Amino acid sequence: MNGPALLALQTIDSHLDQIEHRRKRLPEVARHQDAMTAVSALQRRLAELRQRIEAAEAAIGAAERESASITAKRTRLEGQLKTVISPREAEALMHEIEVLTAKRGEQDDLELAALDDASAAEAEIATVESELHEAVAAGEVAAAELAVAHRQLDDERDTTAAERPGAVARLSPTELATYERMRPQYDGVAVAKLDGQRCTGCHLDLSRAEADAVRALPADEVGECPQCNRLLAR
Numbered sequence: 001m002n003g004p005a006l007l008a009l010q011t012i013d014s015h016l017d018q019i020e021h022r023r024k025r026l027p028e029v030a031r032h033q034d035a036m037t038a039v040s041a042l043q044r045r046l047a048e049l050r051q052r053i054e055a056a057e058a059a060i061g062a063a064e065r066e067s068a069s070i071t072a073k074r075t076r077l078e079g080q081l082k083t084v085i086s087p088r089e090a091e092a093l094m095h096e097i098e099v100l101t102a103k104r105g106e107q108d109d110l111e112l113a114a115l116d117d118a119s120a121a122e123a124e125i126a127t128v129e130s131e132l133h134e135a136v137a138a139g140e141v142a143a144a145e146l147a148v149a150h151r152q153l154d155d156e157r158d159t160t161a162a163e164r165p166g167a168v169a170r171l172s173p174t175e176l177a178t179y180e181r182m183r184p185q186y187d188g189v190a191v192a193k194l195d196g197q198r199c200t201g202c203h204l205d206l207s208r209a210e211a212d213a214v215r216a217l218p219a220d221e222v223g224e225c226p227q228c229n230r231l232l233a234r
């Protein structure tokens with residue numbers, strides 16, 4: 001087993017794994033996500049406000065139609081009032097006219113409330129539109145920053161991956177097969193290094209005798225960590 005060559009390949013693969021790990025945790029991903037969430041929230045708010053204006057306009061239209069019909073009825077009754085002679089009939093008509101006047105007042109109040117609501121919504125739309133404009137711009141900046149971060153990782157990955165064929169060529173097919181089989185079993189790290197008395201795979205110390213035994217192995221052999229069973233190169 002070519003310990004240094006195995007370790008060289010392991011170093012390259014660990015670096016590649018680490019690049020993909022960093023890709024998932026890029027702060028630019030979270031910032032871009034936050035920016036997009038802000039844009040969606042403002043778009044939703046804008047849609048709600050536009051619906052509120054539509055509802056208010058419909059209410060204004062309904063109140064105006066109702067008012068016109070009440071007014072027409074009242075005008076008709078006022079006309080009748082001029083022609084009646086019986087005081088009782090006149091009193092009944094006057095009462096009916098009063099009721100209609102009150103109803104007309106209610107419609108006017110409804111219309112005013114709807115007008116107020118529409119103008120409040122319109123004022124808020126102006127604010128939300130300007131906030132949305134800023135949020136979209138911030139989202140574009142965040143997207144560009146995310147693209148740069150991805151590109152940097154891609155470059156680092158390509159440079160590192162380019163070293164891999166050279167490292168693979170230094171291993172026999174059996175060594176490579178052993179390495180490839182062990183890597184997924186050991187969380188990506190098949191080959192660790194004996195660093196003083198410590199295994200860099202599991203970060204536990206070997207006893208002095210165990211470490212000495214690994215160092216005493218012939219140059220073409222690699223040891224095995226007694227704690228984690230990874231190949232242990234010197």
Ligand SMILES: [Zn+2]
Binds near residue numbers: 199201204225226227
């Ligand atoms: Zn170990």
